[in-house]
Structures are given as structure tokens and as C-alpha cells.
Amino acid sequence: MSRKLLLEHAEIPGITTYEVYRRQGGYRAVEKALKEMTPESVLDEVKISGLRGRGGAGFPTGMKWSFLAKPEGIPRYLLCNADESEPGTFKDRLLMERLPHLLIEGMIASAYALGCRTAYIYIRGEYKWIVKTLERAIAEAYANGWLGERILGTDFSFDLHVTPGAGAYICGEETALIESLEGKRGNPRLKPPFPAVSGLWNSPTLVNNVESLCAVVPIVNEGGEAFSAIGIGRSTGTKLISACGNINKPGVYEIELGLPVEEFIYSDEYCGGIKNGKQLKAVVPGGSSVPILPAHLILKTAAGEDRLMSYESLAEGGFVSGSMLGSGGFIVYDEDQCIVRNTWNFSRFYHHESCGQCSPCREGTGWLEKVLHRLEHGHGRMHDIDLLVDISKKIEGNTICPLGDAAAWPVASAVRHFRDEFEWHVREPQLSQQRNFGLAREAVAV
Numbered sequence: 001m002s003r004k005l006l007l008e009h010a011e012i013p014g015i016t017t018y019e020v021y022r023r024q025g026g027y028r029a030v031e032k033a034l035k036e037m038t039p040e041s042v043l044d045e046v047k048i049s050g051l052r053g054r055g056g057a058g059f060p061t062g063m064k065w066s067f068l069a070k071p072e073g074i075p076r077y078l079l080c081n082a083d084e085s086e087p088g089t090f091k092d093r094l095l096m097e098r099l100p101h102l103l104i105e106g107m108i109a110s111a112y113a114l115g116c117r118t119a120y121i122y123i124r125g126e127y128k129w130i131v132k133t134l135e136r137a138i139a140e141a142y143a144n145g146w147l148g149e150r151i152l153g154t155d156f157s158f159d160l161h162v163t164p165g166a167g168a169y170i171c172g173e174e175t176a177l178i179e180s181l182e183g184k185r186g187n188p189r190l191k192p193p194f195p196a197v198s199g200l201w202n203s204p205t206l207v208n209n210v211e212s213l214c215a216v217v218p219i220v221n222e223g224g225e226a227f228s229a230i231g232i233g234r235s236t237g238t239k240l241i242s243a244c245g246n247i248n249k250p251g252v253y254e255i256e257l258g259l260p261v262e263e264f265i266y267s268d269e270y271c272g273g274i275k276n277g278k279q280l281k282a283v284v285p286g287g288s289s290v291p292i293l294p295a296h297l298i299l300k301t302a303a304g305e306d307r308l309m310s311y312e313s314l315a316e317g318g319f320v321s322g323s324m325l326g327s328g329g330f331i332v333y334d335e336d337q338c339i340v341r342n343t344w345n346f347s348r349f350y351h352h353e354s355c356g357q358c359s360p361c362r363e364g365t366g367w368l369e370k371v372l373h374r375l376e377h378g379h380g381r382m383h384d385i386d387l388l389v390d391i392s393k394k395i396e397g398n399t400i401c402p403l404g405d406a407a408a409w410p411v412a413s414a415v416r417h418f419r420d421e422f423e424w425h426v427r428e429p430q431l432s433q434q435r436n437f438g439l440a441r442e443a444v445a446v
């Protein structure tokens, strides 16, 4: 049974309310940080914990915090990235729905460490009902003295606001988020300068994911070493995984990093195996932006070792035979799923969500969608398959922000691992359009 650092109290009735949360030991981390620790020692604990950003990139949180510029007389901002628009990723939603006070507590302790007086939770517009949950919890935190002026009688004052976006995936990219928060169109900024130096209203700004900020609570309570003792190698602590697709038990699971992928998919504690007794075909392990892996490569690395749920193990083999942990959106496909249709579906998303600033992304995502559409709809040509690879290469690395890479990697990896399926779509244009890909292929084989 995995230890639960974040979701331990998630099932307790009434846990969204201050009263119940406090009764479960809530806000202990703020008391400890403000009364027993200096901002520097909170930062040290986060460094010791080895926590890596849970928003997708996995950058060490303590190191990122230490980059925050601290010029005299200029405000610093803490931003919580609750945009969560990556297909397959729905873990922050659970944290905010069930444990709004955990996020508030994590943000207070983080703001104390960083010397921020003001913070914003930037939340995707579609999470309307969660905005209300957060606002209610923030009002309770103010009423009970955890937010506002001179918290717990110390010199530390802190204000927290919730700002809903208007429903654009690009606004999850940290500089686009900042633009949006400033009231502008959410176009990513060129870096440098990095937000830690010049972010919101040109002030030093720290952007962290919801889960990263929540993880600060157990780190302060139990110490960085206790957190780093969980997990494997540089993948420390627990991680929320949102599992979906053709599995028996879709949902959000808190796992200890280092859990074998096979156990995650087949054990009753987690996904409970593939639905309807079907065979596992492929997995996208870290949200729609990461490379897809066929069954044999998601269960074992190319070297034959067990694949683990960790940053390093999922990346083992690079993009030839590996993928990424990303945001933890774990999408499972059974034998009946069509990889071409699925890849086209992702491409439609990225084309729609490209902000259009960079030509390779604006034009390239459109071409990917167009070529995949004709392959899926029976008008594809054999050389379209290499065309997809070529377009992907021309997008990758040639854009201001990683949305271009995110659009290119799923396509390039789908062709790499499932080329025969793309070819089959050209050879069997009528059959390939059937919804049940497994049955359609069987029909030809018979």
C-alpha cells in the first residue's frame, strides 16, 4: 500500500471545510514554518526533499525557488498554475476539489519561504465550481487568521486570490499564464528573462503547479529527508497519477515514485487491469504531450528491465524507446484502439490550441492535423507517413514555448512504434475507418 502524503485525508467527509481540515492537523505546516523556521530553512527543506515540479517538466523545486530574484523594494509574486488543460491530466482538479485548504496551506508556507506578499491561483475557466470551492476556503482562511495581515502575530502578511482563465491550454505555459493574468492575450514570452527575474508586472515571479505547492505541506511537517526517503533515485516522494482509458479503475492515484508500471496497470490497488479482459496495446504515460509507448516498451525498458513510474525510468531509452513522466496523465489503450485515430485526435487539439505566434507551430500543427485526417479517413498516401515525421522534426525545438514539441512528439513516436498501422491505413482505406480497429484488422487477417 502506497503512503499517502497529499491524499491522506481526501476521503474524510467535510474535509473541504476549515473546521474538519484543521481537526485533521491542517495548518500545522504554517505554524511550524512561521514560528519555528526561517524562510531560508523552509527553502533548505524543499531542496533536501528533492521535490521536482509536478506540472510536467520535473525541474527541482528548491533550485527554482533559489533563482527567485530579491531586489529591495520590488514585490515578488507566487503563482499557482491550476490551468490543467493537458488531455489525460486531472489530478490538480482532485486536489483542489477535495483539499482546497491543503493548497492554501502549501501556498502560505511557500510564500513565506520566498518572501511573497501576494499570490494568485490561476485556474482553468472550465473548473468553475472549483473556483467557488477555493474562494470559500480562502474566505475561511482569512476569517481564521491564516491569510491577511501579520499572520500568527508575525511580520509575515500574505494575500491570496483566485483568477480563472478563459479556457486556453497555452495559458498553462508559465509566461502565457503571466500575460493572461496581466489581462493580455495569453501568448508565451521569449525567455530570458525568466519569470524568476522578470515575471508578473515585471516583478520576480515564481510559478508552481498545484501538486508541487501542496507537497510543501508534508515537506515542512515531516522534513525534507522524510520526503526524499520515499521514491527512487532523483524521483523522490509521491506523485499523483490520473489514469484513464481502457482500464477497469480509472481515477487519481497517489503512488510512491518507483512503483513498477506493470503493478500500476494490473494491480487492484490502482488501475485494476485492462477492461473487458483485453490486451494492453499502448500507453501515453505523462499526458498527451509525451511520446506513446507500445505495451512491450511500457512494461520493460529496451534493456529488459522493469519500467518504473519514475522520471528516470520512463525516460530510459530517450525518445527511441522511452517517454516521460510529464504531468502524470496516464492514458491506456487496449488492442481495439486505433493509433492513427488517436494521434489525429491529439493533433486536432494542438492545432486548435497553438497560439499562432511561431510559424512552425501555427502552420506545422495544421499540416499534422490535415495529413493525419486524410490517413484516418481513407485518403492517405504512403509518403504521408514520412511527411508526418518531417513536419514533426521541423516543429520540434523551433518554437518559443514547448507547445510545438508537445504537438510533434506524439506524432513522431506514433509513427516510430506503429508504422505498420499507418501503412495499413493506406492499404485498407475503407476498413481503417472503422471504430473498432482490432476487429477491422482481424477481418483482414481472416
Ligand SMILES: Cc1cc2nc3c(=O)[nH]c(=O)nc-3n(C[C@H](O)[C@H](O)[C@H](O)COP(=O)(O)O)c2cc1C
Pocket (backbone or CB within 6 Å): 052, 053, 054, 055, 056, 057, 058, 059, 061, 064, 081, 082, 083, 084, 085, 086, 169, 170, 171, 172, 173, 174, 175, 207, 208, 209, 210, 212, 213, 401, 402, 403, 406
Ligand atoms: C503548453 C503548455 C501548457 C502547460 N500547462 C500546464 C498546466 O496546466 N499546469 C502546470 O502546472 N504546468 C503547465 N505547464 C508547465 C508550466 O509552464 C510550468 O513549467 C509549471 O507550471 C511549473 O511548475 P512546477 O515547477 O511546479 O512543475 C505547461 C507548459 C506548456 C508548454
